Amino acid sequence: MAFDDMLSEHQAYLFERNGFVNAGPLISEAEADQLADEILTIIERREDPNSPQPLRIANLSREAEKPIWQIVNIWQASEAFSQLLKNEKLKHYISKLTGKSDFRIWHDQVQYKPSHVGGRLSWHQDLPKWPVMKGGTQLTAWIALDDAGPQNGCMVMVPGSHLRGNQNEWLHQHDGRWQLGHNDSFMSEPTQVLCPVQKGHVHFHDSLTWHSSGPNLSGQPRRAIALHFMDTETLFNCQGDHLMKEHIASEDGQPIQGYPFLPI
Incomplete structure (x- = not known):
């Protein structure tokens, strides 16, 4: 099957209109299982000086007992x-x-919510968290390494929110209690869409799309990797x-270069 046949014009339209879309299968379940196991291995060996290390391993949760493991690169x-x-x-999809x-x-970013205790991720946009960037186009490919659904903390997104510019400070301030913070009906009563993703499937979202994810209340882990892309x-x-600033080898206002910043 040609790659273009695997992503319909309607899916491309939904991405443009809503700021996100589930593109369907990307890798096999066996490949997803291998990558999921790799995450556990790398977390276990994170303090081993003889093992190769990612750029960062951290717990994003505000509660230590409800971790959201983040692994960058x-x-x-x-x-x-x-x-x-x-x-x-x-x-081809991008x-x-x-x-x-x-x-x-x-950069890439693993997000791992352990079973039963994996925490909630608050509402945010991606691009405002990358203040070393300006202009251009950025998007994220979110690849599920376990089935991700409402019970184990799948993402929730607001369609059309990518057209509202930088609202990250407001999202952090209200974090879902939006009716308290704005007279605009879109801002105070936004439509929230659950975004379940099957193991091995890929979900794309724009860098300004509002999104969050709930806690993992299930007996199954929720492991995924987000691949963040930028155009030239x-x-x-x-x-x-x-975190990536020290690896940038560009002058201010010039296209971002340096590190590998691997082309696709």
Whole structure:
């Protein structure tokens, strides 16, 4: 089957209108299982000086007993994840969704919510968390390594929110209690859509789409990897700060270069 046949015009339309879309299968269940096991291995060996390490391993949850494990640039520590970045379907999907062909990996990010105790992730947008960027186009490919549904903390998104600009400070301030904070009906009563994703499937969202995820109340883990992409028109803002900033080799206002920032 040709790659273009695997992503319909309607799916591309939904991405443009809503700011997110489930694109369907990307990798096999066996490949997803291998990657899921790799996550556990890398967490276990995170303090081993003789093992390759990702750029960062941290617990994003405000509650230590309800962890959300984040691993940034796991590809540095895992050949299997390094190979995932070279998946040819991703390039075709992104080109069809955006109409552009020149994209690079900004960074990857594993999100692992253990069974029963995996915590909630608050409402946010991605791009405002990357203040070293300006201009260009950015999007995320979110690949489920376990079935992700309401019981184990799948994502929730607000359709059309990517057209509202930077609302991240307001989202953090109200975090779901939106009726208290705005007279605009879109802002105070936004439509919230659950986004379940099957193991091995990929879900795309725009860098300004509002999203969150609930706690993992199930007996199953929720492991996934988000691949954050930027196009070659994305420029460096030296006034911003980010974990990746020290790896950028560009002058202020120039296209972001440096590190590998792997092309796709």
